[in-house]
Amino acid sequence: MIRGRSDDMFKVRGVNMFPSQIEDLLQNVDGVASEYTITLAHDDEKNRDIMILTVEAEGRVSFETTALKIKELFKSRIGVTPKVTVVPIKTLPRSEKKTKRVTDYRET
Numbered sequence: 001m002i003r004g005r006s007d008d009m010f011k012v013r014g015v016n017m018f019p020s021q022i023e024d025l026l027q028n029v030d031g032v033a034s035e036y037t038i039t040l041a042h043d044d045e046k047n048r049d050i051m052i053l054t055v056e057a058e059g060r061v062s063f064e065t066t067a068l069k070i071k072e073l074f075k076s077r078i079g080v081t082p083k084v085t086v087v088p089i090k091t092l093p094r095s096e097k098k099t100k101r102v103t104d105y106r107e108t
Helices: 019-026 063-077
Strands: 010-012 015-017 032-043 048-057 083-088 102-104
Touching: 010 032, 015 019, 019 032, 019 063, 048 063, 063 083
Parallel strands: 032 102, 048 083
Antiparallel strands: 010 015, 032 048
């Protein structure tokens, strides 16, 4: 089943993902705002792709606990464990048009 636009899809460690899946997952985490970014890179030392997820959260929640919860949700629902960074609201760039959520630095 396709769960988003095929041109928005990206693959990490053999798992296809869509931004809409990530948005659905993040909505289930208390205190997390709607803004997030994904950075994809390749770790040459470990010879594998890495996914770095940066999300905004309200100051009332523990950023460390929130990051752990997001990692657990990703692992159980998607099958990939990202590196997660939680930042205060209004830290990530805003865009009035379609926000670019995914930046891919891997060689294609």
